[in-house]
Amino acid sequence: MKNNGLAFVLVTTVAIAIVGAGLSVFFSRFINLSGTFGDTAPMSASNALPQAAPLQEPTTAITYSPPSPQDAPPSIKEAVLLGYNLLMETGKYAPDNVGNKLSCTNCHFKGGITQGGKNGGLSLVGVGATYPQYRKRQDYAVDLVTRTNDCFKRSMNGRPLPEESKEMTAIVTYYQWISKGLPVYAEIPWLGTQPLQSTHVPDKTKGEQLYGAKCSACHGKNGEGTAAAPPLWGDDSFNDGAGMHKPVNMSAFAHLNMPLGNPDLTVEDALDVADFVASQPRPHFSAK
Ligand code: HEC
Ligand code: HEC
Incomplete structure (x- = not known):
């Protein structure tokens, strides 16, 4: 209980500080706008716009410590x-x-x-x-x-x-x-996919061979999935409107994660296999 009380005081103090800072930024914008649209008198020192203090850059690096x-x-x-x-x-x-x-x-x-x-x-x-x-x-x-x-x-x-x-x-x-503890609108380096950088032209035939050698044991001969891994194409997989359907996303994902536990695809392999998987049938996305 004691801890809760202390935490509440802390949270409240921080919240007031944040709201205060936000309000000052907000009002400085407001004043800025009324200055733009207001009377046509040239600006004098007395109506010079107050400048918002520059936002402080966070001094510590973003650390990864999500709570359970x-x-x-x-x-x-x-x-x-x-x-x-x-x-x-x-x-x-x-x-x-x-x-x-x-x-x-x-x-x-x-x-x-x-x-x-x-x-x-x-x-x-x-x-x-x-x-x-x-x-x-x-x-x-x-x-x-x-x-x-x-x-x-x-x-x-x-x-x-x-x-x-x-x-x-x-x-x-x-x-x-x-997401607890991460500052609002921080640049979070581990979010999203980074497209693979390569001038390689994807080769579907090579991708099909790679699929047989490195993916089908878990994802099934026809991409249908097995007890070891979920489906990659066909009726039980994601549809053609999904992010993972785009080779740019799947190649980046596969390069970092597949085969699961021992990802060893080269950039070229990943582009080839993603091109092959994207060419296989799957449900069609329709905006209902
Ligand atoms: C077939 C793979 C797949 C499945 C299944 C999937 N997602 Fe996603 N999801 C993606 C991809 C790809 C992105 C885009 C990543 C990027 O921005 O680079 C994404 C992005 C997101 C984002 C935004 C992440 C960000 O960094 O901005 C959220 C939130 C999300 N998914 C939630 C879900 C939830 C909830 C489910 C289950 C109901 C789900 N996803 C199922 C592939 C999937
Ligand atoms: C050792 C088994 C195994 C192998 C081999 C393997 N995967 Fe996977 N893959 C998985 C598992 C398991 C998941 C789901 C992981 C989870 O739920 O945590 C997965 C998830 C995926 C997903 C996202 C989910 C989906 O079904 O769409 C893609 C895409 C994918 N794998 C592609 C590949 C590709 C391409 C290869 C071959 C280069 C490959 N995998 C090889 C086990 C494997």
Whole structure:
């Protein structure tokens, strides 16, 4: 209890400081605008615009230390754990919204609690601090509800979760919790995929051979998946609107993560195999 009281005072103090700083920036912009649109009198020293103090650059590097879902405080613990379960076993917890045999964790390894990089899949640690974010697809800022439903509609070949559903709230609460401590709009190096840099022209035939040699044992001869790995194409996989369908994303993902546990594809191999996988049949995305 004592600790809670202290934490509350601290949080409140920090919140007041942040709001204060935000307000001063906001009002300086406001004054700036009224200066632009206001009377035409030339500016004198007396109505010179106050300058907002430059924002302080963070002095310490961003460190990766996501808290465990189990450690969430009681008031949000149920939501955080449901969010985690939804990412780990998506079809079980949201059966009406999943149209394939994938779970989020098949691409966002360990439910997204990784530092990206080799064997890390697509991290989600920090998304709570980096959204809303501009996306080309919508040509506007999108929040985590919209971004998550993009993966439901495309990567999961399913239907969007209702925005106010318990499940969507749980997923967003989970993101916030695993992003704890990361400054808002920090540059987080482990998020997203980095396209492979190469002038190599992908070779589908070589990609098919590589698939047989390095992928089919786990993902199945026809990309249908096995007990060891999820489907890569066909009816039970992501649809052709998914990010992973684009060779630029799959090649970067495969280069860092596949074969699972021992990723050893060269950049050229990764581009070839991604080109082959992208040429195989899969469900078609239609904006319903
Ligand atoms: C087939 C692989 C795949 C599956 C399955 C998948 N995603 Fe994604 N997801 C991606 C790719 C690819 C991106 C884009 C990464 C990038 O920005 O480079 C992405 C991005 C995201 C982002 C934004 C991350 C960022 O860094 O901005 C969120 C949030 C997200 N996915 C949530 C989910 C959730 C929740 C599920 C399950 C309902 C899910 N995804 C299932 C492939 C997948
Ligand atoms: C040792 C078994 C194994 C091999 C070999 C393997 N994968 Fe995977 N792959 C997996 C597993 C398991 C997952 C899901 C990981 C998870 O859920 O944590 C996965 C996930 C994926 C995904 C994202 C999920 C999906 O099904 O779309 C892609 C893409 C992928 N692998 C591509 C490849 C490619 C390309 C190769 C060959 C170069 C390959 N994999 C070789 C085990 C393997």
